[in-house]
Structures are given as structure tokens and as C-alpha cells.
Amino acid sequence: MSNENPPRTPRTPRTPRSVYRFGTWTLTPDREPDAEPVTYAMQCAVCEERSAPGEDPAAAQAWTFRHAGRNPSHHTYREVITRPWRTWMA
């Protein structure tokens, strides 16, 4: 298995704000202690099969090697990151 690169640290998304009739809403990544975890999965772009989501991106990347081993013609994948966000009105 060739997996020499350390997991990437996701960049922090910007914090958008929108003004609606009743106030200003703010949207930001949820980093509260009770927030859902950021999860990583990999999906095969050939057959759409997807790894189970998990908090360790290396585990999702390892899935691609197992999948490619079982399906030698499947060479392209998508990384699927699920990040919790929260909104509040200022």
C-alpha cells in the first residue's frame, strides 16, 4: 500500500452572513463540544461504491486501495467530507 502523505488538514471555510427581514443570520462551522464530527469517505467514480464515513481520513483512503485491488479498472475516486455547520441570528 502506498499511502505516504499525511491526512490533509481541511481549510477553515469562511463565515457567510445574510440579512433577511427579521435580522442577520450567521453561518459558521460548528466547533461546539457537542457538534457532530467531521467525517471522511471515499467514493469510486466508476461504480459509485462508497466507503463508510469515519473521522480518520486515512481509513477512507485505505478503502480505495482495497477497492482498486478488487476492481483493477477503477482508478478514479471522490473524497466526501461532511462538516457540521450552525446558524444563529445576531
Ligand SMILES: [Zn+2]
Ligand atoms: Zn468502483
